[in-house]
Amino acid sequence: MKLGIGWRHALAHFIDHAPQIDFVELLAEDIDVDRPLPLPLRRLLDRGVKTVVHSVSVSLGSADGADLDAARHLARVAEKVSAALVSEHLSFSRAGGMESGHLLPMPRNGASVTLLAQNVARVKKIVKRPLALENIASFVRWPNDELDEPQFVEQVLHETGCGLLLDLSNLYANAVNFSADPLGVLTAFPTGRVAYCHIAGGVQHGGLYHDTHAHPLQRGPLELLRELASRGIRPPILLERDDQFPRAPQMNAELSAIAQAAR
Amino acid sequence: MSRDLAAAQEALLAAVIRGAPPPEGFDPERVRALADSLAAKRVRTAKRLWPALARCLEDRFESELRRIVMAHPLAKERAALLDGMRLAEAFEADLSSDAALELARVRLRYRVTAEGLKRRPFAVTLSARHVGVAVLGKAIIRAR
Numbered sequence: 001m002k003l004g005i006g007w008r009h010a011l012a013h014f015i016d017h018a019p020q021i022d023f024v025e026l027l028a029e030d031i032d033v034d035r036p037l038p039l040p041l042r043r044l045l046d047r048g049v050k051t052v053v054h055s056v057s058v059s060l061g062s063a064d065g066a067d068l069d070a071a072r073h074l075a076r077v078a079e080k081v082s083a084a085l086v087s088e089h090l091s092f093s094r095a096g097g098m099e100s101g102h103l104l105p106m107p108r109n110g111a112s113v114t115l116l117a118q119n120v121a122r123v124k125k126i127v128k129r130p131l132a133l134e135n136i137a138s139f140v141r142w143p144n145d146e147l148d149e150p151q152f153v154e155q156v157l158h159e160t161g162c163g164l165l166l167d168l169s170n171l172y173a174n175a176v177n178f179s180a181d182p183l184g185v186l187t188a189f190p191t192g193r194v195a196y197c198h199i200a201g202g203v204q205h206g207g208l209y210h211d212t213h214a215h216p217l218q219r220g221p222l223e224l225l226r227e228l229a230s231r232g233i234r235p236p237i238l239l240e241r242d243d244q245f246p247r248a249p250q251m252n253a254e255l256s257a258i259a260q261a262a263r
Numbered sequence: 264m265s266r267d268l269a270a271a272q273e274a275l276l277a278a279v280i281r282g283a284p285p286p287e288g289f290d291p292e293r294v295r296a297l298a299d300s301l302a303a304k305r306v307r308t309a310k311r312l313w314p315a316l317a318r319c320l321e322d323r324f325e326s327e328l329r330r331i332v333m334a335h336p337l338a339k340e341r342a343a344l345l346d347g348m349r350l351a352e353a354f355e356a357d358l359s360s361d362a363a364l365e366l367a368r369v370r371l372r373y374r375v376t377a378e379g380l381k382r383r384p385f386a387v388t389l390s391a392r393h394v395g396v397a398v399l400g401k402a403i404i405r406a407r
Contacts, residue, residue, distance in 0.1 A: 062269075062272065063265050063266075063268040063269035063272055064269055092272055094276075095269065095272035095273040095275075095276045096269070096272075096273035096276065096277075098273070098276050098277070098280060098336045098337075099336060099337045099338075099339060099342075100276050100279060100280050100301065100337065101280075101301065101304075101305065101337040101342060102279070102297075102301050102304070104272075104275060104276065104279070107268070107271075111265075111268065112268075115265065115268070138297070139293045139294075139296050139297045139300070140275075140289055140290065140293045140294055140297055141289075141290075141293075142271075142288070142289075143287070143288025143289065144288070206296065208296060210300065243307065
């Protein structure tokens with residue numbers, strides 16, 4: 001099992017001294033392609049640590065079309081760090097000229113599958129690298145959903161030919177917030193197409209599970225990882241932490257818990 | 264269908280970023296919870312980038328910035344920095360010397376555009392309160 005972590009400036013020193021890290025995921029939006037890469041990141045690349053590039057702003061699900069400038073930026077970042085793989089979300093974040101800064105769900109129906117297939121095809125021509133698509137967490141659902149989440153994801157992967165970035169914490173959050181059994185949802189997900197997994201901390205607040213990436217890793221997502229491993233599915237797994245960064249011992253403890261669950 | 268979906272996406276987005284009424288069929292409480300969580304995220308991100316302003320405004324930082332983020336869609340470039348800049352400018356006359364210096368540094372390094380904040384290739388400032396120079400995003404500035 002390969003273990004990764006989302007590279008963030010605040011974690012650069014920790015990652016530099018974490019020999020258990022096999023790969024890092026860069027946020028495309030954090031990288032200025034016209035400037036040299038941050039020194040700690042250059043050192044990692046020189047050491048042979050593999051990279052994938054993740055994006056949050058292409059808005060693959062926008063009915064107005066994906067943001068092709070963001071896709072070009074993603075391509076340039078991937079080229080700069082020689083990434084083997086890039087990833088984006090099954091969501092939209094832009095509509096009517098407005099940005100949400102957040103990944104919003106699409107209606108889960110055939111029309112959205114078709115739209116995603118069109119937008120993904122355009123983006124794939126630009127990025128020229130394998131693209132993995134990530135399931136998102138959301139508090140809201142569209143009233144005209146016709147498919148459940150695993151069916152929707154499976155159809156999109158089939159139509160686009162993309163791999164799955166399976167976010168276990170997003171899966172868990174949606175299951176809990178919509179009163180479904182997380183293990184049942186995992187069973188229905190197209191886990192045979194997983195390129196890699198995300199896992200992150202969250203918190204229960206106001207009757208909802210919030211996938212914050214700013215709180216400790218919870219038992220629920222780890223159980224999903226353990227379940228995957230028990231079925232012999234051991235994809236690369238990556239810890240995401242975006243805020244309220246803990247000290248090195250807690251980061252190490254979370255990485256150990258992930259490694260143990262994935263064993 | 265695509266036109267209908269575009270309009271529906273715009274309506275959902277307006278509800279979560281501006282507090283517009285939720286589109287028909289959506290759970291209004293869930294839409295409100297989402298809007299709250301997005302506003303809180305913008306406030307948290309801006310707070311990290313504006314520590315002196317946060318110290319200066321104390322509790323007002325969060326409440327006033329929430330008002331500002333609901334009134335302004337997220338900018339495409341350096342959105343959190345711009346959110347904090349709008350807040351700093353709203354209280355410009357009352358800023359502590361640290362917070363005023365923080366605002367002056369951002370103004371020196373960046374200019375406001377329709378897309379958000381863009382880095383200035385070169386700039387100098389020589390005001391009654393500050394003197395500074397910025398080159399390719401690096402800035403040296405101090406109080407006079």
